[in-house]
Amino acid sequence: MSKVHNFSAGPGILPQEVLKQASEACINFDNLNLSLLEISHRSKNYEKVMDEARSIVKELFEVGDEYEVLYLGGGASLQFAMVPYNLLRENGTAAYVNTGVWASKAIKEAKLIGNTKVIASSEDKNFNYIPKGYEIPGDADYLHITSNNTIYGTQMKSFPKCNIPLVCDMSSDIFSRKVNAKDFTLIYAGAQKNMGPAGSTMVMVKKDALGKTGRKMLSMLDYQVHIKGGSMYNTPPVFPIYVTLLTLQWLKKNGGISWIEKINQQKADLLYSEIDRNPLFIGTTAVEDRSNMNACFLLKDASLEPEFDKLWKEANISGIRGHRDVGGYRASLYNALPLESVQVLVDVMKQFESKKG
Numbered sequence: 001m002s003k004v005h006n007f008s009a010g011p012g013i014l015p016q017e018v019l020k021q022a023s024e025a026c027i028n029f030d031n032l033n034l035s036l037l038e039i040s041h042r043s044k045n046y047e048k049v050m051d052e053a054r055s056i057v058k059e060l061f062e063v064g065d066e067y068e069v070l071y072l073g074g075g076a077s078l079q080f081a082m083v084p085y086n087l088l089r090e091n092g093t094a095a096y097v098n099t100g101v102w103a104s105k106a107i108k109e110a111k112l113i114g115n116t117k118v119i120a121s122s123e124d125k126n127f128n129y130i131p132k133g134y135e136i137p138g139d140a141d142y143l144h145i146t147s148n149n150t151i152y153g154t155q156m157k158s159f160p161k162c163n164i165p166l167v168c169d170m171s172s173d174i175f176s177r178k179v180n181a182k183d184f185t186l187i188y189a190g191a192q193k194n195m196g197p198a199g200s201t202m203v204m205v206k207k208d209a210l211g212k213t214g215r216k217m218l219s220m221l222d223y224q225v226h227i228k229g230g231s232m233y234n235t236p237p238v239f240p241i242y243v244t245l246l247t248l249q250w251l252k253k254n255g256g257i258s259w260i261e262k263i264n265q266q267k268a269d270l271l272y273s274e275i276d277r278n279p280l281f282i283g284t285t286a287v288e289d290r291s292n293m294n295a296c297f298l299l300k301d302a303s304l305e306p307e308f309d310k311l312w313k314e315a316n317i318s319g320i321r322g323h324r325d326v327g328g329y330r331a332s333l334y335n336a337l338p339l340e341s342v343q344v345l346v347d348v349m350k351q352f353e354s355k356k357g
């Protein structure tokens, strides 16, 4: 089997060694001669997985016991509802920054739960930049932001300074760079972009922010119920959580966030400098807001697309067609993607230039 260079936007690439370990655990987990898929989540062996999967998040984020980590089903999309349900007081207000489709979906859910204000938006330019310099209402219950906009390829390079609780959807750039996690009251991420496979969503929340809404809470939607149950109030998505743990252990073993941040920067620099240099291509977003995780670009002459597509497919490149809302191309540069794969893509772009020139 020849190597495929996997630029998929999500579910995204995982480290090869993690996939091997995960497939072993499907047959014989922890030398039990049982599959991880057929044992109780209450078994000692699985409880250890859950404990480590929760603690490694706090370790990587460098936070203490004022935070709790949960792994929940329902995707990041369920968090669009759970965040306001748990943090927005009955007569309070939530503030949102609208930076794309995912932020818009979060806003839609929040509006169904309570008073919701969009305080900034980049919708006027099809979300190709990050709004800046907006005012944050000091009396809102929280401010919700999206750190990386997977579809458009924009990323917040710094976070708003505010004295209200800050909530962030980090689905597509979690653990890709150093952030000061203590500045956030709640961080959530669907695992399938940068921290594991689809099926579980990580939520890290400051305990003292909970239990203040005044609403009667449905158990399954109540963070406090899940915290009390050790993230096992009901049967958790056992396998996705295990593979997430393996992926985070891979990250930690290799040098953690400071290690991966450097490589991610190299990958992004390599690709964006080719996008800017190569006369056939053009980037789609404001340069200062370019995402290090999802690089979006177009062929200036769209009629050349079939020819270019043939070339990168021949080079064993997969998953660089752009999202239907943006068109063109999107190369996702998640943690597990090696620099070497980006070099292959850049070489194909150069090759295409000489063919056309």
Ligand SMILES: *Cc1c(COP(=O)(O)O)cnc(C)c1O
Pocket (backbone or CB within 6 Å): 010, 074, 075, 076, 077, 078, 102, 146, 148, 149, 150, 169, 170, 171, 172, 190, 191, 193
């Ligand atoms: C993919 C994505 C989502 C949606 O995740 P699901 O797990 O499919 O619900 C939400 N936010 C961001 C930033 C994403 O990239």
